[in-house]
Amino acid sequence: MKKIDKIYLDIDGVIRGVASPKEDVVKLLRYCMDNYPGAVYWLTTHCRGGVNRTDFVLHDTFDNEFADELYNKILPTDWEALKTEAIDMDSDFVWFDDNLFESERMVLEQNYVLDGFFLMNPKDSEMAKKALEHLRRFGTA
Numbered sequence: 001m002k003k004i005d006k007i008y009l010d011i012d013g014v015i016r017g018v019a020s021p022k023e024d025v026v027k028l029l030r031y032c033m034d035n036y037p038g039a040v041y042w043l044t045t046h047c048r049g050g051v052n053r054t055d056f057v058l059h060d061t062f063d064n065e066f067a068d069e070l071y072n073k074i075l076p077t078d079w080e081a082l083k084t085e086a087i088d089m090d091s092d093f094v095w096f097d098d099n100l101f102e103s104e105r106m107v108l109e110q111n112y113v114l115d116g117f118f119l120m121n122p123k124d125s126e127m128a129k130k131a132l133e134h135l136r137r138f139g140t141a
């Protein structure tokens, strides 16, 4: 994988409820929105089964202006049982999540795209920085 077509973002444990400073989380999200417009997606239990409830948690986590921007620019996905249902397996993607179920890992392996998964550790205060560094390695689109 040498480029990024799509970015998938979990919320809890990735941009919310994390040890990373808020400003680092905001920088990560800013970078995603500015460099991958129309290619950043929610992959969270707050957006599932055809219902996007990210609005509420975003306003609970960020200031109103930034929360609105996130809600407007980051696209919803629809999945039921496994998050991998919502992933475009033909794209080069980065999926930021603090958890990967064995069944999801198997789907990624079967599609030869396990390298698109990036494990986030919510307890690591450098995690948002590390995630941003990971994206920067691919250069800008």
Ligand SMILES: [Mg+2]
Pocket (backbone or CB within 6 Å): 010, 011, 012, 013, 014, 097, 098, 099
């Ligand atoms: Mg999570």
